[in-house]
Amino acid sequence: MFNFNNRILVSCLTGIVSFSAIVSLQVESLKQQIKIKNQSTKAYIQQEKHRKAQANIQQKIPSFGYNNLIADWAFLQYIQYFGDTEAREVTGYSVITDYFETIVNKDPKFIDANLILSTTNSIFAGNPQKTVSLLEKSLESITPEMSPYPFFIWGYKAIDEVLLLGDIEAAKKSYQTAASWAEVSNVVGSDVIAKRYLETVAFLETNPDSTTIQISGWTMILSNNSDRQIREYALKKIEELGGIVTVNPNGKISIKAPEKV
Template identity: 45%
Template sequence: MLSKFNQNLSRSIVTFCVSLACILVIGVLQVSQLNRLLIGAKTTSLPNLNREVDTERLRLNLLQKTPSFGFDNILGDWVMLGFLSYFGDDSAREQTGYSLSPEYFEIIVERDPRFLEMYLFLSTSISMYVGLPEQSVALMEKGLKSLSPKAPLKFYFIWRYKGTDELLFLGDAQAARKSFEKAAEWAIAYSDPESQNVAALSRQTAQFLARNPNSKFAQVGAWTMVLQNAVDDRTRRIAISRIEALGGKVVITPEGGVQVQLPEQD
């Protein structure tokens, strides 16, 4: 019995060491990539930037196939760090675009679908900057299959991101209405004021769309959510211009807050 215990212990230690070594290797690669991308694409030529993108694509393809030995959330965090460096390198992205965004999130959704904060970046980068809302919605649908409304985290926000992409970028008002209805259904399970407010807003948006699939009120509400959750200035500018084009009005308060007025007519 003692001999068997020692064998199991030894096997566990070896497995842990191998897992730790793999994680450290991935970490070193990630840090190296972060440093390389942050060093100044401003002085890098377009051919070199394209080679960097190709290299990063190969690395992401490798990470998709790399076993995580039970450390899926850690691997997901590292991939997210890589995305943030990639997304935040404005000078490089102006020249090469954001085509790798879906590949980052395919890994993260697969490894750590409970990573709530990443879904907002997923929606913005893939739908707005890459122009692939179908892929954004598909990834959110995949993640939602692993989630429930009773978890400590407020996953109902993902339904709202999904509904926003369906409404604003796919033009699918029926699918968007269903997503906002699910957001309200999941949010109502929480008793805190924020969740109750989200439930009411989501229900209202769904009602707007039920009455009028082309509802300006619903679209302005969706763009308002994009504006409030914007991860960069470019997204804020786009959201404000779309709200104003729909007849809404954006007011910046003296305290720096944002107030949005609906159009006079739906």
């Protein structure tokens, strides 16, 4: 006779089999997810290498008088590259520097692109020294009268010099030049911008210590980048500036600026 105890046994066995089947399905699903993730990672890394090689070719190929078209194409590629968040979380943003260099070499007067890439190259690619170098090269071909706002190139250069490089003297000169360019500009409100630039120069005259500002800048780079080498370099710069780096048990990094004496 099929008694109550047998029913319990059958129910238990059925539950175990069902549970085992569910676990097996979950494990198989997890394996597939890991496999897909690994495949995606390899694809992103391969894509990064391809993009870098392509950007290097663009810098070297003859343009036959169509430099501006190559610069435009490099800028469109940059937009696509920067917007691919999933890929950038894996590979970082190192190719930004290559796109930036291509644009400056091919069309140094491409002001809009210079302003956009100067920020992302410094913060996301973690390469402010190269940013300043490329902006300086671009400025050799730009005049104060150009449309619409060439004075911002000097202003952006000054921000890198203060925020990330700690070169106060260079920053003051950049802000002063930015102010003089803004004063002759026809852009509405440029006179107000010129005044702010000069106020910044006055502030730097009386507050030459940019340590805390630099630590904030490198912390911003650290928090906006997944590239291991760039993160390590940012941490190194923070520590060199006297910042106190603490790694919590969960792996979270906290930064504390040095106390003023």
